[in-house]
Amino acid sequence: MKKILIASTALVSTAGLAAAEVALSGRAEMGIYQYNAAFGGPNPGGIQFFTDIDVTFTMSGETDNGLSFGASVDLDEGGAVSNATQNNSDDGGATIFISGAFGTVTMGDTDGALDWAMTEAGNVGNPGSLADDETTHAGYLGAYLDGANDGQILRWDYTSGAFGVAVSLEDDNGSTAANTGVGYAIGFKYSLDLSGTTVNFGVGHQKAADGAGVTPDAKATGVSVAANFANGLSAGVTYTNMSNMANDKHVGLGLGYTTGAFSVHANYGKFTGQGANPDTKGYGLAAAYDLGGGAVVHFGYGSSKVTGGPTAKSMSLGLGLSF
Numbered sequence: 121m122k123k124i125l126i127a128s129t130a131l132v133s134t135a136g137l138a139a140a141e142v143a144l145s146g147r148a149e150m151g152i153y154q155y156n157a158a159f160g161g162p163n164p165g166g167i168q169f170f171t172d173i174d175v176t177f178t179m180s181g182e183t184d185n186g187l188s189f190g191a192s193v194d195l196d197e198g199g200a201v202s203n204a205t206q207n208n209s210d211d212g213g214a215t216i217f218i219s220g221a222f223g224t225v226t227m228g229d230t231d232g233a234l235d236w237a238m239t240e241a242g243n244v245g246n247p248g249s250l251a252d253d254e255t256t257h258a259g260y261l262g263a264y265l266d267g268a269n270d271g272q273i274l275r276w277d278y279t280s281g282a283f284g285v286a287v288s289l290e291d292d293n294g295s296t297a298a299n300t301g302v303g304y305a306i307g308f309k310y311s312l313d314l315s316g317t318t319v320n321f322g323v324g325h326q327k328a329a330d331g332a333g334v335t336p337d338a339k340a341t342g343v344s345v346a347a348n349f350a351n352g353l354s355a356g357v358t359y360t361n362m363s364n365m366a367n368d369k370h371v372g373l374g375l376g377y378t379t380g381a382f383s384v385h386a387n388y389g390k391f392t393g394q395g396a397n398p399d400t401k402g403y404g405l406a407a408a409y410d411l412g413g414g415a416v417v418h419f420g421y422g423s424s425k426v427t428g429g430p431t432a433k434s435m436s437l438g439l440g441l442s443f
Contacts, residue, residue: 140181147174151418151438153251170250170438191216194229223278230273232266233286234324237307238358239346245354245376247383247408249420251436254404258424258432259389261360261370264340266290268328269303282311292329301329301337316350336364352378367391367400381410398427414442 153170180190194213215228240262242255255262266273269292277286290303307324322344327337339362346356358372374387390401402424409417418440424432 140179143178143180145176145178146443148172148441148443149250149418149438150441151250151436153253153434153436153438155434156432170436172250186220188219189217223276225274225276227274228272230275231288232264232273232290232303232326233275233277233288233305233307234264234326234340234342235262235266235305235307236275236277236286236288237284237309237322237324238264238342238344239320239322239356240344241356241358241372241374241387241389242385242404244346244356244374244385244387245348245378245383246374246385246387246406247378247416247418248440249406249408249418249436250438250440251420251434253420253422253434253436254385254387254406255422256434257389257402257404257422258400258426259372259391259402260387260404261358261372261389261391264342264360265303265305265326265328265338268338269301282313284309286324290328303328303337318348320344320346320348322346338365339363340365346374362394366394366397368394381412383408383410393427398429400424400426408440416440416442 149172175195178192217226275288288305292301305326309322312319325341342360344358348354354376356374360370372389376385385406388403405421407419420436422434
């Protein structure tokens, strides 16, 4: 779910230690949503009320020699018994980092290097929706192979001017029958400023460990190009080649436009099935009107189609409130 967070902060200090900043932010959503019977989900075929509350704690500090460090935990992800505090091998919606001249090392609920480098079609000028309809359709590719193992990621990234590089690992950690593998990814990105138009390039490769050593590891290699224009228009395209998976390639397109308080977004994606697997495609729409003060009216729509199957649709409409 997309979150625009406005933090209220408090300073906490301990004798002999540098002052640290703790920020509390939140978001609440209310409205309606609907899935048709082909899509599944709660109450398929009928309109249902939608409510959601998300609270995030963000902490940051600095060492005496200038290293920055911090952590955040999303209580919406933690569940009734939070894995962020009670399970050391599950991030539970928590992220921890330390940063310096060497770059930034991040562990927990964060992007792998391929996802870090790529500009996803659904991130191009997307104002978001209550139920993420525009980024949950069957043709959308978002996290690539992140989460193929235990979902806890270790990433190092370094940025110098317009250039950035990242390397990440994701441990199997017993998520499969045998804890024998480590997934990895590498990504590069470059930002080009053309007199008010910014063009972002991304490329990367990722391998997920199968853990059991029975089937070949899933792999993905992707490239993306996205541009933000001075007139409020944004556009992007992604191409991902995959192996040892149900699909062998994916193409994604995204468009966005913002003028004043109004924003609109559209994206399209298609997976090409490998072997006997069918092609899968879909598109998503999102629109928002900013009322000011952290209140935004959101609309989302998603449509999914598997070759030979019915079309599935989802929709949501309501208010997003940021605190």
